[in-house]
Amino acid sequence: MQKCVAARATFLASAATAVGLVLASPAFAQGQQQQQNAPDGQAASTEEDSDEIFVTARRVSELAQDVPISMTVFNQEQLDNRNVFSAKDLAIYTPSLSANIRFGNDASSFSIRGFYQELRTGASVGTYFADVVAPRGGGSTQSGDGAGPGSFFDLQNVQILKGPQGTLFGRNTTGGAVLLVPRKPTDQFEGYVEGSLGNYDMRRVQAVLNFPIAPAFRVRAGFDWQKRDGYLKNISGIGPKDFANVDYIAGRVSAVVDVTPEFENYTIFSYTKSKPNGSVPKMTDCIAPFPDSTRPSNLPAALNNVLFPLGVLSCQQMAREAGQGWNAVSNSLPNASQHLEQWQVINTTTWEASDNLTIKNIVSYSQLRHRQHVDLFGTNWIVPATLTHPDGRVVNTAPYTGLNFGFVSAESVPNGYSNEQSTFTEELQFQGHSSDGKLVWQAGAYFELSKPLSIYGAQNPSGIPCSDTANLVCTNWRAALSLPANPPVPALSLGNGSVGYQGVQTKFRDVGLYAQASYDLTEQLKLTAGFRYTWDRTTSIADKVSYTFPSPTFTTPVGICTNPLLPQYIGTTLPHVISSLTATAECREFQEQKSKAPTWTIGLDYKPIEDIMLYAKWSRGYRQGATQPFGPDGLGPFKQEKVDTYEIGAKTSFRGAVSGTFNISAFYNDFTNQQINAGYTNVLSTAPPGLAPNAGIVNVGKSRIYGLEIEAAITPFKGFTIQAGYAYLNSKIQELALPPAVANFGAPSNLANAGDPLPFTPKHKLSLNANYTLPLDESIGKVTLGTTFSYNGKMFYQRGSSSSAALLLSIFNLNEATSIPSYGLWDINLTWEKIARSNFDASFFITNITNKHYFVARNLQVTSGFISRYLGEPRIMGARLRYSFGE
Numbered sequence: 001m002q003k004c005v006a007a008r009a010t011f012l013a014s015a016a017t018a019v020g021l022v023l024a025s026p027a028f029a030q031g032q033q034q035q036q037n038a039p040d041g042q043a044a045s046t047e048e049d050s051d052e053i054f055v056t057a058r059r060v061s062e063l064a065q066d067v068p069i070s071m072t073v074f075n076q077e078q079l080d081n082r083n084v085f086s087a088k089d090l091a092i093y094t095p096s097l098s099a100n101i102r103f104g105n106d107a108s109s110f111s112i113r114g115f116y117q118e119l120r121t122g123a124s125v126g127t128y129f130a131d132v133v134a135p136r137g138g139g140s141t142q143s144g145d146g147a148g149p150g151s152f153f154d155l156q157n158v159q160i161l162k163g164p165q166g167t168l169f170g171r172n173t174t175g176g177a178v179l180l181v182p183r184k185p186t187d188q189f190e191g192y193v194e195g196s197l198g199n200y201d202m203r204r205v206q207a208v209l210n211f212p213i214a215p216a217f218r219v220r221a222g223f224d225w226q227k228r229d230g231y232l233k234n235i236s237g238i239g240p241k242d243f244a245n246v247d248y249i250a251g252r253v254s255a256v257v258d259v260t261p262e263f264e265n266y267t268i269f270s271y272t273k274s275k276p277n278g279s280v281p282k283m284t285d286c287i288a289p290f291p292d293s294t295r296p297s298n299l300p301a302a303l304n305n306v307l308f309p310l311g312v313l314s315c316q317q318m319a320r321e322a323g324q325g326w327n328a329v330s331n332s333l334p335n336a337s338q339h340l341e342q343w344q345v346i347n348t349t350t351w352e353a354s355d356n357l358t359i360k361n362i363v364s365y366s367q368l369r370h371r372q373h374v375d376l377f378g379t380n381w382i383v384p385a386t387l388t389h390p391d392g393r394v395v396n397t398a399p400y401t402g403l404n405f406g407f408v409s410a411e412s413v414p415n416g417y418s419n420e421q422s423t424f425t426e427e428l429q430f431q432g433h434s435s436d437g438k439l440v441w442q443a444g445a446y447f448e449l450s451k452p453l454s455i456y457g458a459q460n461p462s463g464i465p466c467s468d469t470a471n472l473v474c475t476n477w478r479a480a481l482s483l484p485a486n487p488p489v490p491a492l493s494l495g496n497g498s499v500g501y502q503g504v505q506t507k508f509r510d511v512g513l514y515a516q517a518s519y520d521l522t523e524q525l526k527l528t529a530g531f532r533y534t535w536d537r538t539t540s541i542a543d544k545v546s547y548t549f550p551s552p553t554f555t556t557p558v559g560i561c562t563n564p565l566l567p568q569y570i571g572t573t574l575p576h577v578i579s580s581l582t583a584t585a586e587c588r589e590f591q592e593q594k595s596k597a598p599t600w601t602i603g604l605d606y607k608p609i610e611d612i613m614l615y616a617k618w619s620r621g622y623r624q625g626a627t628q629p630f631g632p633d634g635l636g637p638f639k640q641e642k643v644d645t646y647e648i649g650a651k652t653s654f655r656g657a658v659s660g661t662f663n664i665s666a667f668y669n670d671f672t673n674q675q676i677n678a679g680y681t682n683v684l685s686t687a688p689p690g691l692a693p694n695a696g697i698v699n700v701g702k703s704r705i706y707g708l709e710i711e712a713a714i715t716p717f718k719g720f721t722i723q724a725g726y727a728y729l730n731s732k733i734q735e736l737a738l739p740p741a742v743a744n745f746g747a748p749s750n751l752a753n754a755g756d757p758l759p760f761t762p763k764h765k766l767s768l769n770a771n772y773t774l775p776l777d778e779s780i781g782k783v784t785l786g787t788t789f790s791y792n793g794k795m796f797y798q799r800g801s802s803s804s805a806a807l808l809l810s811i812f813n814l815n816e817a818t819s820i821p822s823y824g825l826w827d828i829n830l831t832w833e834k835i836a837r838s839n840f841d842a843s844f845f846i847t848n849i850t851n852k853h854y855f856v857a858r859n860l861q862v863t864s865g866f867i868s869r870y871l872g873e874p875r876i877m878g879a880r881l882r883y884s885f886g887e
Contacts, residue, residue: 055159056181058516059131059168059442060431065651068528068605068615070162070665070709072097072725076155076183081771081786081829083845083876085226087147088856090178092790092825093767094160095709095727097178098760102857102870103142103374103410104279105246106149106340112162113669114705114731114761115175115643117145118677120631121697122624124175126165130182130268132346132425133171135366136450138506139419139457139630143370147180148342149274150250153224154208156181162709163645163667164621166599167516167530170427170446174621174643174671182268185218185256186210190886198878202228202246210886216258223251230277231874232329235321236380238404239336240277243329244873248274248340262352267345274340281378281859281868282329283321286314287812288865289390299811303804303863304390309478309494310407310463311865312388313381326853327871330380332406339371360429367453370419371412377859378868379406383465383477393483393492400477405465405497407864413457413503414470421506423450441517452505455543457630464497464549472499472557472581476549499547499557503584504629506540516601529602534622538637540591542629543584561587563633564743591627593637598622611653619645623675631696632680634743638697644670660714669705676700677798678739678748681863698748701736703758705729719773727765731758757796762822764793782833791824797858808862817867823854841882851875 053064053073064073072094074084084090087108091099098111109117110125117124123145127134137144152158159179166172189211196204208222230242254268289307290299321328344366351359383403387395412418429444459469466474478494485491516530547557559578566576566589578586603617625639649665678698707729715721736754741747752759771786796819809815831843851874858869 053157055157056131056179057159057161057165059429065653065661065663066613068603068613068617068649068651069165070647070649070663070667070711072160072162072711074158076153076157079152079155079158080843080880081831081845082788082827083829083847083878085152086149088873090147090152090158090160092792093725093769093788095711095725095765095767096162096707096729097160098762098795100142100760100857101279103372104244104276104338106248106274106276106338107137107142107144107146107370107372109142109146110175110178111760112160112176113667113707114729114758115173115671116758116760117142118675118697119695120628121638121675122173122626123171124173124623126169126171126173126177127180128169128177129180129270129344130346131348131362131427132344132364133169133448135342135344135368135423136421136508137368137370137419138421138450138452138504138508139370139417143340143372143419144368144421147178148272148340149226149246149248150224150272151180153206153250154183154220154222154252156183162665163647164599164601164619164643166534166621167514167532167601167619168442170425170448170512171510172512172532172534172536172597172599172622172624174623174641182252182254183208183220184266185212185220185254187212187215187218188886190884191222192882192884194880194882196226196878196880198228198876200229200231200245200876202226202876202878204878204880218256219253220255221251221253223249225249231327232280232282232871233325233327234280234331235324235328236330236332236404238380239331239333243277243331243336244279244871245276247276248272264350266348266350268347269343269345271343272340274338276338278336278338278372278374279870280329280331280336280375281857281870282327283314283318283378283866283868284858285812285814285817285867286318286865287311287808287814287862287867288315292390292392295390296811299807301390303807306804306863307865308389309387310381313384314379314866316382316384317380327874329378331375331378332380332404333373333375333409333411335373335411336375337371337373340369342366342368356435357430357432360431362425362427362429364425365422367422368419369417369453371416372410372418373412374410375406376410377407377861377866379866381405381407387494389492393489395481395483395492395494397477397481400475400481403465403475403477405461405463407861407866408462409460409469411459411461411469413455413459413501416454416503417456418458420453420456421450422453423448425449438520439517440519441515443515444513446510446512446514448508448510450508452507455503455505457502457504457542459499459501461499462497463495464499466499469499472547474499474547474549474555474557476554479550480554496548498549500562501543501545501547501559501584502630503543504540506538506627506629508626509537510624511535524607526605527603528605528617529600531598531600533596533598534624535596536594536624536626536640538591538593538624538626540627540629541588542591543588544629544633545578545584545587547581557581559584563587563589565589565634589629591629591637593625593627593639595625595640597640597642611655613651614648615650616648617646619647621645625675625699628697630694632694632742632745634745635680635696635698638675639673639699641671641673641675641699643672658714658716661712663711665709667705667707667709669703671703671705673699674701674703676752680742680745680748694745696742696748698739700739701754702734703732704734705731705758705761719775721771723767723769725767729761729763729765731761732756733758752798759797760795762793762795764791764822766791779837781835781837782831784831784833786829786831788827788829789824790827792822794822795820798860805860805862812862814862814867817858817860817862820855820858823852823872825852825854826850839884841884843880843882844878845880846875846877848873848875
């Protein structure tokens with residue numbers, strides 16, 4: 001413990017010294033301009049005052065440079081110039097922010113400073129739209145909790161807050177928050193219509209209309225529609241012709257009613273519908289068994305045989321894809337698709353009760369429905385005419401030659417959804433200040449209830465061909481072709497396949513009470529302290545069945561309850577066979593998890609002069625525990641995790657001939673009881689045959705994360721602006737206690753190792769942006785050239801830490817597969833505003849201008865004979881034309 005404290009103290013002292021050296025520059029002391037707050041946070045930066053950006057990071061409108069929080073802010077113009085329309089796009093340009101897009105853009109999740117959301121846990125980064133947290137997900141695959149399609153149009157700004165924000169924001173998280181602030185209706189008649197065209201047959205239309213119906217009644221309405229072909233070419237001939245396409249429409253209507261001069265009612269209704277094909281990874285490595293005559297001496301025969309036959313089939317798939325191009329992928333699902341539908345209504349009532357007191361109530365209700373049919377591993381195995389075992393035995397595969405199947409796919413329950421959840425939130429806020437303005441405070445209460453709308457979940461084939469998964473029309477060809485023992489020759493098993501059914505209903509309830517205040521100890525020194533206490537409860541009902549296809553037909557399904565802790569198993573070693581294929585409730589189980597915790601923040605900020613603010617703070621973050629009805633049977637709910645974050649920083653502004661801002665922060669995180677994803681495989685002879693691999697959340701170990709973040713902007717001369725952001729992250733798993741084995745699966749096989757960095761934590765991340773406005777006559781219009789370079793350093797993803805996986809990685813020289821290589825992307829944009837003094841604006845953009853090939857995620861399945869990786873987006877280009885009116 002003393003070593004940990006000493007290391008932390010040394011790090012913070014060193015960082016403080018570095019900050020002090022930077023601040024010694026006299027340029028940062030130029031000018032002391034008094035800045036006034038803007039109503040509703042609706043102010044934009046200008047060249048003359050590049051720090052005039054208003055944010056709501058502390059639930060009130062403040063200048064970003066006055067808020068002691070490390071943050072990155074983008075206005076709508078910056079988002080458009082960078083062609084940001086998804087969570088993945090936002091992460092490219094934001095230091096410390098990463099996005100996990102394994103399940104596609106419609107179901108992405110954020111990671112900040114190494115705090116990432118594992119599958120089926122609560123969000124580690126809260127996403128908020130108009131002060132309301134994103135609708136929850138609770139399905140078998142990632143869904144909800146983030147910024148879905150259509151989230152990034154007609155916004156005032158996007159604010160990325162780094163570090164725990166659990167004091168003031170509704171749902172507790174450990175990583176941070178992303179705030180989407182929509183444009184509020186104004187008292188002006190105005191709007192725009194915009195059309196875009198681009199490569200991959202991209203077509204996009206946006207339109208926004210703002211109209212005052214009466215002096216006290218204002219309405220704003222808009223929609224965003226986009227279609228674009230996928231950049232992944234499906235060569236299998238099964239399912240859609242491409243993947244990673246875009247196909248969504250999003251609409252939003254908002255209204256403000258001034259009931260009285262002191263009483264405002266603000267309502268937003270939003271709707272999104274997205275129907276892409278989804279995304280699949282590309283198989284990049286195959287691991288086929290050696291013939292016994294050439295098997296390396298350090299490769300045990302038993303492990304070599306494990307690779308048969310899937311490793312052989314994987315190499316055959318790679319051979320079919322060879323020469324088809326970088327973007328060639330394969331798919332085994334005829335109905336591969338995604339379908340997301342979400343709507344939400346938010347009502348905010350604000351009452352200026354007095355000069356010193358404001359009362360605000362924020363209530364929201366939403367529904368989210370997400371249906372997924374996705375090949376999770378990019379496998380399309382085709383049964384060949386013969387298969388040769390390492391020992392030389394040849395298996396004739398007739399009559400199954402030519403059958404297609406995959407490793408594991410995610411398909412929604414029959415006639416249902418992968419995720420179907422409603423979320424209700426209610427928050428009551430009280431904000432005030434003392435008459436002398438020295439004390440500013442707020443307090444409130446938060447309630448959230450998320451309930452299932454039906455039974456949702458997955459029916460997933462694993463290693464078995466199915467022409468109709470919903471109706472269990474499948475063939476267990478591997479078991480049918482397994483050869484019996486013929487002494488002295490042992491039996492030859494080709495393995496088994498199964499279809500897993502997981503029908504679930506999960507309810508979340510969260511309650512919180514909070515208070516925070518800032519007090520001016522002197523004119524230059526301010527103390528801020530906040531406290532919150534949260535109570536969380538999760539309950540789940542799950543029906544879990546494994547459908548096997550035993551002899552003599554190998555096509556007739558038998559449903560088996562997979563949880564050995566169910567009453568049907570008590571007193572017997574045999575699994576319980578359900579009475580009919582629709583009697584899934586016979587396998588019903590219940591889970592409940594309660595968690596509660598205090599969170600807090602305490603900090604000081606000091607302004608030696610108007611344009612320099614130094615701050616230091618200590619924050620406690622917490623992420624709730626929950627049930628895991630989709631996890632391996634016998635693995636119960638997981639517990640809460642917590643983090644203590646220590647941060648120092650400085651925010652500076654300078655003006656004059658050269659103007660700009662320079663912000664720097666250094667932080668140290670103690671992260672304990674973290675929620676880690678563990679992989680489980682059926683290894684027990686007593687388990688149902690062919691039980692699919694699964695993943696579950698376990699609380700293990702302790703980690704530390706420290707780093708440095710810099711955000712800077714400078715205008716060296718009129719018309720030319722440079723912005724830069726840099727993040728350094730150093731994460732390390734310090735302790736890792738292996739969880740116990742669970743029934744049917746044994747011990748997990750792909751936990752990280754002590755000493756590993758945390759996933760989604762690139763050590764270096766950089767974004768550089770430059771914009772130059774040409775010195776043209778006003779009659780021509782405003783022409784601006786812009787370019788952005790973004791760099792994402794090498795990023796650890798996950799390793800297979802079993803001895804078998806580690807040995808195979810070493811023998812096949814694939815240790816690099818545990819990480820995602822670094823990559824850099826270069827974009828350009830050109831905008832022409834007010835063309836020839838008209839109401840038309842035009843713009844042209846190219847992202848990834850060099851068409852860089854890079855990976856964003858991967859699947860490490862070495863003991864099953866393959867590795868597949870998700871490809872990053874190629875060069876995207878397009879042009880936009882906008883007509884604005886009423887300005």
